[in-house]
Amino acid sequence: MMDLDPRLYEDASVSDNDVRNIVLSYLMHNCFKETAETFLSSTGLKLPVDYTVDVDKRKAILNFVVEGDAVKAIELTEELAPNLLENDMDLHFDLISLHFIELIRSRKW
Template identity: 65%
Template structure:
């Protein structure tokens, strides 16, 4: 049983609410130029300091994504003092990005020295031991890209760290860590799952965003 579109198609949605949802997504992902165009088209008001903060986050995100973790750390400490000191997991992940860049550049001696100075101290906590072993194992391979830990060298891993850093900076500034659009999709998915469980085989099918967008 699919939810009858007639049950919700007549519900009016305020344009300002839609604009705010779109704006939330654009600001979260640091699409500054698009934000400025969107503001000009809709007449929305956005504080200038919000745009400045977005530009700083964008630079930090890009540095992390490119593997320039030391620059990302430097700018993060300028924008959000003590954030990395309080978030050791994130700090470790950023330092590990720099280690990986050294390994990929075949600077093994420099990578080992960096690991001993910056990463090894994390080994005092058990939760970092396995991660440390995985990263250090990269040094044993002439072609680390072909090692069992090749995923640590991937763009996906850098993007994961960059996304985590962006969310942490937003949280530090008391901003939502997820966009309104993401939260709406999450909530809709949960509601549909609950309906499906409540009504069993007679209930609506599991929610599929892809199918919903095609409907």
Template identity: 50%
Template sequence: MDVDPRQYDQIKINDQDTHKIISSYLIYGCYKDTLESLVASSGLKITATQLEDMEKRKRILQFALKGSALDAIQLTEEMSPDLLENNKDLHFDLLSLHFVELICSRKCTEAIEFGKAKLTPFGKVPKYVEKLEDFMGLLAYEEPEKSPMFHLLSLEYRQQVVDNLNRAILAHAHMPSSSELERIIQQATVVRQCLSEELGKDPADPDDVPILQMPPYAPSSTASSPPSDQRVQKGRVRFQ
């Protein structure tokens, strides 16, 4: 027998479960100050080491996002030894961020030297050949932002790399590589799509079940709590 949806209103949610979900989001997004406030008011347990690691991870993500990929690489190697050595895809992506930064700064000679020294060795592996061609192709344009590879210069590309870096650091520390809140939204989205199919509605129909929203993760030096006016895209968090 199908359960009457109205019965869901009678289900009691444990405060501890709610606090756990919120804290996982704050930990993932590096919102240290907000997490400390939650811990103080809820009685959650968190160690000084966890807070310290969160601050280190936040610095790494900020460096990668703001055009200092080499600093991000150095701090990552200090915090998570062997991570980049064992994750060549991520290492390549971080190096590519620095290459792109040189291109955007019109430091073409330095970009060529960096590409030969750091990126070209990846060409020995077939899966990197096409990526290398795309990045090196940027050098052929006086205005690379107008080239067919302009997406490599975009904030979206940088955010994707930063998001992957965040997940990798967390996984290396044997922590969840995504927040519980993100997984809940992903699950709710799947349920919504299934319900829409059963009802014969377009999942994008505004009259259907409302789209759940959550603020993006945005570790920055000026904000310790998440903004609330943007939507998660494709189940992925966005650093700003």
């Protein structure tokens, strides 16, 4: 791995708008819908068009995983991001492993 010299970034400037977009992206990615909406209203940023649907579906996927329903999580993931599981085999394996564990736990195996 290449070591980066931290001095390269000492004089780098980041605009307030870039910082706001990074924070909003974090909030959206982690399904903090209400916090993101409050952040948007306080900063004057515009709401992305697909924001509500995307966050609601992401939160549903997260809930299915927490509940141990990997099949529904996989189905909704395929609907939201059709090639994601095909391109991220580790994630797909994790979801299939969760399904296998739930089958054993429920004695349906």
